[in-house]
Amino acid sequence: MVKRTSLHSPLHRIFWRPAAIGSAGGLLAALVLPLRSSAVTPPVSAAPRLIPHAPGTAAHPVLTFRTKQTPSFPAVPPLPDSVPDAIDPDEAGIVGLNPAPNDDIGLGHLRPTSLSSAGPNAPQLGAEWLRGVALPIYPTPESEHWGWLINGWLVPNDADPLAIGRDAAFSMVQTDQQIYTFPVLEVRPDGWFRFQYTPAGTAWAHTSHLDLGAVSLTVETWEASLESAARIQFRRPGLSQPMRLAPTGTAPLQALVGPNSIIQPLDLDGDWLQVRVTQPAQGCTPLPGSSTEEGWVRWRSETDVPLIWFAVTDCQTGSRP
DSSP: OOOOSOOOOTTTTOOOOBOOOOSSOSHHHHHEOOOGSOOOOOOOOOOBBOOOOTTSOOOSOOOOOOOOOTTTTTOOOOOSSSOOOOOOOEEEEEEEEEEOSOOOOOOOOEESSSSSSSSOOOTTTTTTGGGGOEEBBSSSTOOOOOOEEEEEEEETTTSSOBBBTTTTTEEOOSSSSSBEEEEEEEOOOEEEEEEHHHHEEEEEEGGTTSSSSOEEEEEEEHHHHHHOSSOOESSTOOEEEEEESSSTTTTTTEEEESSSSSSEEEEEEETEEEEEEEEEETEEEEEEEEEEEEEEOOOOOOTBBBBBEEOOOOOOOOOOO
């Protein structure tokens, strides 16, 4: 059975900034593989939007939700009548791991609170952490709950459980060499957030429900995640990108960052990221005559679309906090 813990989880490091996220609303449903194509009837989700910060709060606060349950926090819905045994998701049925340049990846991601260190026996490699998750999901914040993500399964109300990646195709992104996570498209000040979990489906969940399983979850912005990454790359491969002396588009050009570069993040200032660039390089190896410079690159566009992503190859080992 699933471990039941306190009904609290902080919304970690969400910095409120009004934005327009450029994709149409999805369907709250598993994209069921042909074997189970009639198993789920999909209700429709709303178009994505980022809700501005609540009145009376700072423009970029760090918000936490207190352990004491308040009337604005939804009650935990009942578990399925029969909770399936925990299984590892079939990663052959998980798509979208390395997002294309035009893919909407939202404003952050839903991930395990604790990321295990690298190693062949790490318990959270890939999507294996989903075997310890228990999260109720909803078509909208105002609706009754629709089902559960639990023990590596999608369990709709009054329908057969669907094994993640085997019976239902799931959509996740690979945020480093060890972990797959769900893009978060929308966050509200009351703790409700919307995430994409199938190629055509989105669901709502609440931050007060992120600690119900053996694996605790958190919502993290791309700012926080990319700033702490070991290595990054531009989302549009093959194009040289400007690196400037200061975090502004009018600052003098310092260098052009080519596609064959090692780019390490150092600091973040709004839409700009300070980086250390070694180029040219082949994979993790600087080529003869290479040089290393530090400067500023734009990591997010004027329309709040991330311009960089985690590098396919991590040139150093270590663990994230």
